[in-house]
Amino acid sequence: MIEFKNWAARALVSAVAAIGLTGAAHAWEPTKPVEFVVPAGTGGGADQMARFIQGIVAKNKLMEQPLVVVNKSGGAGAEGFLEVKGAKGNPHKIIITLSNLFTTPLATGVPFNWRDLTPGAMLALDQFVLWVNADAPYKTAKEYIDDIKAKPASTFKMAGTGSKQEDQIITAMIDKATGKKIIYVPFKGGGDVAVQLVGGHVNSTVNNPIEAEAHWRGGKLRPLCIMDTEKLNYTDKVTDTQSWADIPTCKSAGVPIEYLMLRGIFLAPGVTQEQVDFYVNLFKKVRETPEWADFMKKGAFKQTFMSGKEFADWVGKTEAMHYGLMKDAGFLAK
Amino acid sequence: MDELNNLMHGFSVAMTLPNLGFMVLGVTLGILIGVLPGLGGANGIAILLPLTFSMDQTSAIIMLSCIYWGALFGGAITSILFNIPGEPWSVATTFDGYPMAQQGRAGAALTAAFTSSFVGAFFAVLLITFLAPLVARFALKFGAAEMFAVQMLTFCSFVGMSKEPPAKTLAVMALGFALAAVGMDTVTGTLRMTYGVTELLKGFDFLIAVIGLFGIGEILLTMEEGLAFKGKSAKIQLDVVLKTWAELLRYWKTSIRSVLVGCWMGVTPGGATPASFMAYGLARRGAKDKDSFGKGNIEGVVAPETAAHAAGTSALLPMLTLGIPGSPTAAVLLGGLLIWGLQPGPLLFTEKPDFVWGLIASMYLGNIVGLIIVLTTVPWWAAILRIPFSVIGPIIIVICAIGAYTVHSSIFDVVMMLVFGVFGYLFKKLRYPLAPLVLALVLGDMAESSFRQSMLLSQGSLDIFWANPLVGGLMALSFVMLLWPIVPVLKHQLRRRT
Numbered sequence: 001m002i003e004f005k006n007w008a009a010r011a012l013v014s015a016v017a018a019i020g021l022t023g024a025a026h027a028w029e030p031t032k033p034v035e036f037v038v039p040a041g042t043g044g045g046a047d048q049m050a051r052f053i054q055g056i057v058a059k060n061k062l063m064e065q066p067l068v069v070v071n072k073s074g075g076a077g078a079e080g081f082l083e084v085k086g087a088k089g090n091p092h093k094i095i096i097t098l099s100n101l102f103t104t105p106l107a108t109g110v111p112f113n114w115r116d117l118t119p120g121a122m123l124a125l126d127q128f129v130l131w132v133n134a135d136a137p138y139k140t141a142k143e144y145i146d147d148i149k150a151k152p153a154s155t156f157k158m159a160g161t162g163s164k165q166e167d168q169i170i171t172a173m174i175d176k177a178t179g180k181k182i183i184y185v186p187f188k189g190g191g192d193v194a195v196q197l198v199g200g201h202v203n204s205t206v207n208n209p210i211e212a213e214a215h216w217r218g219g220k221l222r223p224l225c226i227m228d229t230e231k232l233n234y235t236d237k238v239t240d241t242q243s244w245a246d247i248p249t250c251k252s253a254g255v256p257i258e259y260l261m262l263r264g265i266f267l268a269p270g271v272t273q274e275q276v277d278f279y280v281n282l283f284k285k286v287r288e289t290p291e292w293a294d295f296m297k298k299g300a301f302k303q304t305f306m307s308g309k310e311f312a313d314w315v316g317k318t319e320a321m322h323y324g325l326m327k328d329a330g331f332l333a334k
Numbered sequence: 335m336d337e338l339n340n341l342m343h344g345f346s347v348a349m350t351l352p353n354l355g356f357m358v359l360g361v362t363l364g365i366l367i368g369v370l371p372g373l374g375g376a377n378g379i380a381i382l383l384p385l386t387f388s389m390d391q392t393s394a395i396i397m398l399s400c401i402y403w404g405a406l407f408g409g410a411i412t413s414i415l416f417n418i419p420g421e422p423w424s425v426a427t428t429f430d431g432y433p434m435a436q437q438g439r440a441g442a443a444l445t446a447a448f449t450s451s452f453v454g455a456f457f458a459v460l461l462i463t464f465l466a467p468l469v470a471r472f473a474l475k476f477g478a479a480e481m482f483a484v485q486m487l488t489f490c491s492f493v494g495m496s497k498e499p500p501a502k503t504l505a506v507m508a509l510g511f512a513l514a515a516v517g518m519d520t521v522t523g524t525l526r527m528t529y530g531v532t533e534l535l536k537g538f539d540f541l542i543a544v545i546g547l548f549g550i551g552e553i554l555l556t557m558e559e560g561l562a563f564k565g566k567s568a569k570i571q572l573d574v575v576l577k578t579w580a581e582l583l584r585y586w587k588t589s590i591r592s593v594l595v596g597c598w599m600g601v602t603p604g605g606a607t608p609a610s611f612m613a614y615g616l617a618r619r620g621a622k623d624k625d626s627f628g629k630g631n632i633e634g635v636v637a638p639e640t641a642a643h644a645a646g647t648s649a650l651l652p653m654l655t656l657g658i659p660g661s662p663t664a665a666v667l668l669g670g671l672l673i674w675g676l677q678p679g680p681l682l683f684t685e686k687p688d689f690v691w692g693l694i695a696s697m698y699l700g701n702i703v704g705l706i707i708v709l710t711t712v713p714w715w716a717a718i719l720r721i722p723f724s725v726i727g728p729i730i731i732v733i734c735a736i737g738a739y740t741v742h743s744s745i746f747d748v749v750m751m752l753v754f755g756v757f758g759y760l761f762k763k764l765r766y767p768l769a770p771l772v773l774a775l776v777l778g779d780m781a782e783s784s785f786r787q788s789m790l791l792s793q794g795s796l797d798i799f800w801a802n803p804l805v806g807g808l809m810a811l812s813f814v815m816l817l818w819p820i821v822p823v824l825k826h827q828l829r830r831r832t
Contacts, residue, residue, distance in 0.1 A: 051383060055383075058385075059388055070743055072536075072742070073536070074517060074518070074535040074536020074537065074742075075517060075518045075525055075528070075535030075536060076518050076523065078532075078535050079532070079535045079536050079742075082532050082535075107523050107524070108518075108523070108524060108525050110525070110535070154793060157791060162520065162523060163519075163520060163521055163522055163523030163524075164522075164523035164524075165523065168523075183790060183791070183793070184790075185478070185787050185790045185791055186520055186521055186523070186787070187520075187787070188520060188783070191668075195473075195474065195656055196477060196478075198474055198656070199474035199475060199476070199477060200474075201477035201478070201791070202791075214678060214681065214682075217681055218681050331523075333524075
């Protein structure tokens with residue numbers, strides 16, 4: 001009898017497993033190529049990440065159908081968002097987001113909100129670092145901030161990507177913290193911005209780590225502080241003496257600024273839960289590859305993963321935060 | 335002579351049989367991409383990039399950069415044969431290349447274009463090989479004010495070129511600036527002239543305007559002349575290459591000047607398109623017989639092609655040494671470098687010598703391979719003109735439509751292309767010059783941002799344009815260029831009085 005019970009239990013287990021397996025085999029899968037919309041130009045951070053994911057998916061055969069990256073950068077990304085918004089119920093269109101998910105509709109009044117899309121998953125968060133030229137006298141964020149406070153307003157110049165977007169929002173936060181206006185000069189891409197600082201045309205930038213890493217390693221730029229609640233945990237040396245983990249937080253340096261940029265995936269409105277699950281699983285698999293781990297390390301990303309309600313709540317909170325920040329800075333569309 | 339040793343090592347990396355195979359494959363794909371208007375090198379490389387992830391890094395970058403060379407070569411083909419620039423930097427090539435083809439000299443025009451492309455690229459590669467660190471430091475000097483000065487110089491070297499009345503030139507240029515202003519304004523982050531129309535958010539793409547104005551406009555004109563059009567009597571001479579080469583030697587001055595303009599614009603990063611316009615403008619100014627330009631002067635093909643290739647090639651230099659892409663294609667290649675785990679920047683040369691010198695060696699080889707491929711195909715390309723218009727006309731329209739669609743994957747752009755086509759036809763009928771419109775459309779946006787960035791930096795003071803010898807020199811040179819056409823007139827006036 002014991003043997004029989006054991007056998008029955010085993011049979012039951014395998015039957016359940018079999019149902020589970022067939023269930024999985026019948027789960028939704030893309031039936032044609034999936035369009036991966038990038039609401040930014042070629043060569044930028046979002047574009048690099050999207051193309052990198054495309055490469056991982058193709059190389060590791062994570063999906064039967066190909067993933068095709070399409071850039072829709074018009075109107076600070078509004079073009080891409082409106083396209084996905086308009087593709088109601090189409091499961092073959094996904095979009096990668098950056099902060100322009102919030103800033104573009106708020107600054108331009110383009111009729112679009114993240115609630116018009118179906119939240120998929122958060123892939124990672126991108127950090128912001130305050131950089132100065134290596135020849136500048138400032139060794140710490142405090143020295144730099146004290147100098148801004150000591151000099152008249154509009155003495156210091158900050159280069160950043162785009163207008164009324166994340167870089168300018170952070171600049172406005174620094175204005176608020178120091179009580180002095182900093183001149184903000186917008187450029188088209190993060191690479192250009194870093195080079196403006198290397199060339200000494202501006203005093204500082206708030207480049208993402210990946211945009212300025214090479215110049216730091218080459219001894220041209222110096223990181224002062226990172227705009228997060230805690231330090232990064234990448235301890236491999238970038239320069240001879242320093243690693244990402246050695247950069248203090250801006251808060252500890254007396255500038256209470258925290259800002260992280262979402263790198264997440266959204267789907268078209270009106271898709272089924274099954275379709276959302278497929279993509280959430282796909283990106284979980286992408287995150288497990290060694291290539292992804294290397295990419296995260298190179299760009300010093302914060303590797304937070306979220307999906308479902310947790311993700312939607314986070315996006316809702318972040319939107320409210322952007323509204324507040326942009327309202328304070330006077331960036332809202334009239 | 336470390337560079338020579340490194341380069342020899344690079345050749346040993348690039349010369350392996352599979353790598354040579356990838357080169358031929360890349361160049362051939364690139365030519366096809368260049369021929370299709372709108373597809374463009376940047377798009378082509380972006381599409382093919384993921385395919386290379388499973389390849390060896392060096393082979394992958396060799397193939398991708400060869401696609402880049404191929405696209406640079408291929409862009410000239412449709413400009414000369416059909417007046418449709420396959421790439422933005424081929425617009426200036428149409429000015430004299432198309433009239434040459436109309437006169438039955440398509441073979442000579444193609445040979446001139448390909449050979450000049452090779453010369454431009456070759457000198458730019460020499461520059462990369464021996465002067466990379468030095469040139470990289472020069473590029474860093476370019477802030478917003480210096481960029482504006484360069485754009486100003488491009489405009490000024492081109493102004494006064496048109497034989498049409500200045501009022502007409504100004505009118506179309508203003509129209510070009512207005513079109514360039516549509517869409518997102520980078521400096522204030524607000525939308526301009528979109529009137530709530532979603533399709534206008536992305537503004538008017540230069541390529542769509544060019545495909546419509548030149549390609550479709552030309553077809554409408556030909557149709558008006560009558561569909562009995564039998565095709566050009568393009569004689570196919572196999573020795574056309576050698577004959578043209580003998581002729582080209584006479585234009586060595588133009589070549590050198592265009593190489594300099596191209597290298598400089600590629601490094602700064604002004605880009606290949608302004609370089610081609612500037613070189614064309616300078617060639618016309620330097621020529622004795624100014625009126626023959628625009629009517630099929632071979633020098634008008636040599637200048638823009640040399641400069642475009644020199645710029646396109648040297649645009650890779652700031653990408654490798656600083657991590658700033660000098661062109662959209664370079665931007666996509668930059669993404670590729672990052673994916674392969676290579677961080678472009680000052681240290682790439684010391685950290686990954688195999689990769690960098692393999693790439694540089696492949697630039698030499700890729701260009702030679704490209705030149706051989708395109709030159710052997712010259713008679714075939716020229717033979718396309720013998721196909722009757724009633725057959726080739728519809729095919730061109732289809733290719734134009736595909737090209738316009740590919741730029742942003744949008745049907746609206748195809749409609750816009752047709753609208754631009756009608757305008758192109760009307761402008762030609764009413765004798766409005768198209769070149770200033772195109773120049774304003776391609777440079778207007780950039781010049782505006784640079785100017786306003788400078789104004790932000792200087793807090794509204796124009797002194798920033800004279801703040802250092804570099805920017806001051808560029809501005810002074812611009813004004814000299816601007817006023818140059820008046821000099822002969824003034825001389826004439828003075829002589830009259832005395």
